Amino acid sequence: AFTISFPFFKDFAEIRFPGVLQRIGVVFFFAAVLFLNFNWKVILGITITILVGYWVWLGFIPLNGEVPTFERAPNNWANFVDLQVFGTHMYKEDYDPEGLLSTFPSIASSLLGIFTGLILISQRAKKELLLLLLGILMLLLGYIWDLAFPINKALWSSSFVLVTAGWANIFLALIYYLTDVKGIQFGSIFKYTGANAITVYFLSSFVTKLFYSIQVEEGLSLHGWIYKNIYVHSFLSGEVSSLLYGLSVMGFYLLLALFMYRRKIFIKV
Template identity: 35%
Template sequence: MSVVSTSPTEPAVLQPAPVKRLLSLDTLRGFDMFWIMGGEDIFGVLAKTTGWAWAILIADQFKHPEWNGFRAYDLIFPLFVFMAGVSTPFSIGSKLDKGDDKAQIARKIITRGLILVLLGIIYNNGLFVKAIQDTRFPSVLGRIGLAGMFAQLIYLYAQPRTRYIWFLGILLGYWAAMMLIPVPGCGAGVLTMECNLASYIDRILVPGHLYKTIHDPEGLFSTIPAIDNALLGIFAGSFLKAHGKTGNQKAIQLVAAGAVFILLGVLWNFIFPINKNLWTSSFVMVTGGLSLSLLGLFYWIIDVKGIKGWTFFFTIIGMNSILIYLAGEFIEFEYATHFFFGGLIKLISSGWVAAVLGVLGYLAVKWVFLYFLYKKKTFLRV
């Protein structure tokens, strides 16, 4: 891991980094990260302070379901995994085109994947060493690292047709395992938090403690299907990189493919429920379909139609997405928000305007921090 000063258009292998030919990808990454860094709180405070029905409806979409089901907030994580895949044909593909040694590329892929696992452990537990039983090892960054790592190794060593076989094999194999392999004391095909196969395997294999004691939403076994989100991103990136189709055709086909994936995922939901906690195969299909459609839409608007004036705000976030994710645990952005905006918020006194201003001030402080790093050409490279 390193914080380096480099060109903002230089692609990286695993850290989802800007790809020179796809401004849409960096914009979409920043759009995705915007909600994680506090954007969702805009609707939360509006719902709480006003009781407006539309605000409550939107705010509810920024909460995860208790177990089965899907809300917009569930897309943020798999979309990030998907985008790590999209950049692969441009970054690793360019290295292969130049004839770089595959073994050396593989070592870098594995190193970066494991560094993200380590960063995830630090994010969960802080910088100070804890007793192993008090340490949570699974993490969001860990899943991004492992899913991206295995997907990129498949891209590196497998032929295009074999990559599709891997995709289908993981999708169907996980479904078969979850439904057919019995869990002691529960039987086969039980998908409750207590009895599902993924949680059972995690309780046996994962050291330390799980997030929900008996289950971890970023557990080891349920990371396997997340590889398909990254592979789907690789397929999309390869499609966009290829010649022979116009930008309009590529955008339409991405959106159309996304619609097909969503439909198949919804149908699969009847026998294998859409569940983010278990990262079920139907969840992969729905989130993969939405990711394809969003990429197609952003690609059409930005790279095909050339409507780029609005992208700068999001690309500043997207260029340092992992850094701002980590920074929230170590930098007191709330203090800076109070310092710069506290007086104005007190002047307004109370109500929804003050509440929204507080959220916007918090977001502004984070964005200015990222803008400062951008001007210094400083980006976290993993």
Template identity: 30%
Template structure:
């Protein structure tokens, strides 16, 4: 992991230099969308959840309900948050890998960089999900994690990106999702048989219980376990395709058209597939992957259109500050007790209000503090990347 000091802005390239003119520029929409997503992953919406049933406002209760995962089958907006980040990682990967190629890096060097990034994220994920780490009780260490999933998906998506055309990557995605679908319906689970998609009898949980070392988050399975990594990485692969569209020399309208068509198609396939293979985040079902990929194409097209095409950018600054330091805010929320600091600093301000609002206001204060920390790093041009 390295700390990068952002360099001073260079003069704009001369239009006479065609190479500079055609070189893809950094898209603010990607940083903003990443920041919006990472804020929710890190717990930035907690104060809204804590307001549920306390305000008498139906729309707040509805939003709070959308920021919780269903117990098993079903879908809420909160189910979309992590898949969206995997998708955005693929979008960014298309830019970073091509930048590496333009700098003269070999495939071997790019493989090595992706591998070390994966390894570091896996280690950070273990540290994050085990506080404190039970070094002398390895059976109590949770190996699966959000960061680990991002690292593994990024590594294998990089291998596919560097070695296969866009069409062949579509075939890879289709093949993985179809094989995963077939495996869950055709491979019998001891004691339950084949095609059992219940919480207790599905193939995913059986594999986690028997082959994933350490502690499982849900006891009988882990939502970021072993074979669910296969469908999950498809989101990053599809994100890389969206990244190719954005970095291409097509006109803006054509880029939007492709993203919109891909989004509508993905949602349609996901909903239709869900009639037989239920939409389920715990299983990372193939229908769930296609639904969230379609949604990701659409929300990316919206952010791109508003921020980079129409140039309505001031509103997105709040999210860009987070998006440019996404790993930092994720780890900061998990290792720094912002809620305690919020209580110390702000409890006197909200003390006169009804007690049912105190926890929500404390969480809001924590959000203000963590964003202030991100803003400080942004002003100092300190961006922590892997």
């Protein structure tokens, strides 16, 4: 994870300690330890404890003598803890979407994924129906909880955990029904990218930062030069230019993933 930033920072104080890959590593570690050492009932209890405990901590424990808030503010517990632990090494001066406290509900997201996996590898019939019902249940709980603990990706709020897990289960149930039950084969593109997901993610971040770090002229990076000269035209709106840029970048990495898949190059962690 840190190799993405290492070649590009000018000062140690610029290094961001938290990050997406760092969080994935931490979450995967704790989820694996729990899965290997406890049964599903204990894991369910841990998941519920994390989600409820996170809500209580952020919403009801006073901070600096003030009522805590779920907004980005000095009296937000997640921001406060990150400032104490990471100091200047964050995404923003007072905020990091992959902060320390919000990693706990991220672990809960992974634990919910374990339950989905257990359903898929079980011998029970109508797995797609169970996945669908589980997804609907989590959606209902998540949207109800949103009234007290708003859906917030930056905080990875407990309601956000349930809503995202709910939608994921619903779409997975649909895909499972079409592919495994009905035998309809489609979506090879997802197989190519999924086989090297971490590699594609790492390269997309690394190359972007590399292009931003190369100065073509004063105040204009290689990234900006490419965008300005290839995608910006008088007959295109800014939104269309941005869309074309995004599609071309995505297309490049899809082709890279296809190349690696056909050459049987799989980089895993």
